[in-house]
Amino acid sequence: MSDPGVAVRAEGLGLRRRRGWALRDCSFELPAGSVTALVGANGAGKSTLLKIAAGLLRPSEGAVATRGSVGFVAQDKPLYRGFTVAEMLRFGRVTNAEDWDDTYARQLVGEAALPLSAKVNRLSGGERARLALVLALARRPDVLLLDEPLSEMDPVAREDVLRTLMVAVAETGVTVVLSTHVVSDLDGVCDHLLLLDRGVVQLAGEVEELLDNHRVVLAGRGDLGDHQVILGRGGEHRGTTLVRVTGELDVPEELVSAPGLEELVIAYLRANRGVAA
Amino acid sequence: MIWLAWRQHRAALCALGVYVLAVVALMVYYRSTMLAEVDARHVWNCLPDERTQACLRNRSYWQLWAISVPAARNVFWALAGYMVLAGVFAGAPAFGRELEQGTHLLALSQSVRPRRWFFVKLGMVAVPALLGAVVLGLVRAWWVSSLGDLMGARERFQPGQFEVQPLTMVGYTVFALALGVACGLLVRRVVPAMALTLVGAVGVMYVVGRFLRPHYRPPVVGQFDRAEFQTDRARWSLRQDVIVDLAGGDVDGARRDAVLRACDGPWGSRAFEGCLVDHGLRLASFVHPGHRFWLFQGIEFGLFALLAGVLVAVAVWLLRRRMS
Structure with missing residues (x-):
């Protein structure tokens, strides 16, 4: 990759399945050290995109380049059920040779209070997710791809996993991409957003910038001039409207507010539904 | 990597090992009791050739012969069963379980190359299973050869004996394993893959024995002449x-x-x-004619080894297709 600041770059990425495109014309760049939320409804192509980036699927067109080594945790956090925690660590050691940092792995397992002799199928969902994360982190990847890492977890486990992840980001500067369909999970954690819908990138960029560029306006779409209306609820001159601001808004200030991340994501997903329907 | 393959498949391999030991014990038991019987009945002279006048009229020998038939049949089914079980319990789950539980995604996202992962696992399953087949085939040959005509040692060309020779045992076992591996990658679920392997292995072995093997070479058409054919007991x-x-x-x-x-x-x-x-x-x-035995053994082994090779190639292709 030419630009040293870019950790993941996708260009015209597409994957055709028998029933149509699972992913199409997908282009984006993620800067090194960023934490990106890959958001979309179920079946939007999130898993497909992550598997391609992890080298587990070959795209039908385009390419994705990642700088350095890639760690990947698949959806459902697959682990060998009959193995103990210690055996899973040994699995990591033998399948990664010199890429494996055993000291780090043992440190992470200790922090997660995972008993080394416990079998994987006796662990709780949260513990399993943490073990899967340990296996991915102990390879010291430059890019870490996590597919729905927080699903089916209680709030405490969710917080623990996010903390482990944030510590790793702070310590090693690893670039992280996590997919989710629950945006609120990642509020405050991610600094970049990649919004997929039905295999197409709807929105990509830095979270702060995206939030800055959008406004919720208590006015109908008829009153907003040149600004790009993403989603309007209500009539022509009343209701709430989410707009992408392209300059000064000619609306009284008290009618304008900044959207939340979740609001923004939902507006884009809904808008796309409306066009399709 | 070898540790990983062993850790994943040790249960199935140990079960196959126990099976082999049990069948070996059965054959050793049969052999020693039959030798004791031969001794007790003083029929040693009939073992090299049972068609001498003295032996043909020896009722004690033929009683013992009648007892040996079920023993031979039991062992035949035990050995035929081993080859199929190896495919069903070691071959089919080798990758079927990984795909069913999604753990192939875990393994393939480590540093190890997919090809190495595939072949180390395949080798871990295949080498011990083939070793078991060789042991079973050799122990059976040792048992049969020590009892001569009583166990039909010269009739190894006959269906029921031909299939459980060491060479054909290896051919069938490698085929059943490859079939199991390919089925596991194809259907991606353990139990259906095992069922498919069972049906496929039994079906192919039956079809080859019944319809193909008689035609490996055109049969010799002989004039009716008992004496001529009786001289070739291995026919x-x-x-x-x-x-x-x-x-x-x-x-x-x-x-x-x-x-x-x-x-x-x-x-x-x-x-x-x-x-x-x-x-x-x-x-x-x-x-x-009896002198074609090794030719037919070679053809049968080559056929099943070839089928196994094709199935492994299919398995590799299926694995690559999973990733594209």
């Missing part, structure tokens, strides 16, 4: 004393019935044969 008779035309071709039922009405006399007598010749027919036997 494999496909059909004996059947009515054919003078060129050795088959005769349709109506013509055969007409001739049988016209020709009287005991089957095989000179008068009967002379009558057949008058009608442009004769008696013949279709036989693979």
Whole structure:
């Protein structure tokens, strides 16, 4: 990759399945050290995109380049059920040779209070997710791809996993991409957003910038001039409207507010539904 | 990596090992009890050749012979079962379980190359399973050869013996394993893959034995002559004393019935044969001579090894396709 600041770059990425495109014309760049939320409804192509980036699927067109080594945790956090925690660590050691940092792995397992002799199928969902994360982190990847890492977890486990992840980001500067369909999970954690819908990138960029560029306006779409209306609820001159601001808004200030991340994501997903329907 | 493959498959391999030990113990038991019986009945002289006048009239020998038949049959099914079980319990889950539980995504996202991962796992399953097949085949050969004609040591070309020789055992086992591996990658679920392997392995072994093996070489068509064929005790008779035309071709039922009405006399007598010749027919036997045994063993082994090779190639292709 030419630009040293870019950790993941996708260009015209597409994957055709028998029933149509699972992913199409997908282009984006993620800067090194960023934490990106890959958001979309179920079946939007999130898993497909992550598997391609992890080298587990070959795209039908385009390419994705990642700088350095890639760690990947698949959806459902697959682990060998009959193995103990210690055996899973040994699995990591033998399948990664010199890429494996055993000291780090043992440190992470200790922090997660995972008993080394416990079998994987006796662990709780949260513990399993943490073990899967340990296996991915102990390879010291430059890019870490996590597919729905927080699903089916209680709030405490969710917080623990996010903390482990944030510590790793702070310590090693690893670039992280996590997919989710629950945006609120990642509020405050991610600094970049990649919004997929039905295999197409709807929105990509830095979270702060995206939030800055959008406004919720208590006015109908008829009153907003040149600004790009993403989603309007209500009539022509009343209701709430989410707009992408392209300059000064000619609306009284008290009618304008900044959207939340979740609001923004939902507006884009809904808008796309409306066009399709 | 070898540790990982062993850790994943040790349960199935240990179960196969126990099976092998149990069947070996059974064969050792059969061998020692039969040798004791031979000793007790003083029939040692019949083991090299049971068709001497003295042996043909020795009731004690033939009683023992009747006892040996179920033993041989039990062991045949135990050995045939081993080859199928190896495919079902070691081959099918090797990758079927990984795909069912999604752990292939875990393994393939480590540094190890997919090809290495595949072949180390395959080798871990195949090498011990083939070793078991060789052990079973050799122990059986040792048992049979020590009892001569009592166990039909010279009739190894016959179906029921041909399949459980060491070489064919290895061929069948490697085929069943490869079939299991390919089925696991194809259906991606353990139990359906096991069922498919069971049906496929049994089906192919049956079809090859029943329809293909007799045609590896054209059979020798012999004139009806008991003495000539009796000298080759290792032969494999496909059909004996059947009515054919003078060129050795088959005769349709109506013509055969007409001739049988016209020709009287005991089957095989000179008068009967002379009558057949008058009608442009004769008696013949279709036989693979005993010296073809190793040729047929080689062809059968080569056929199953080839099938196994194709199945492994299919498995590799399926694995690559999973990733594209």
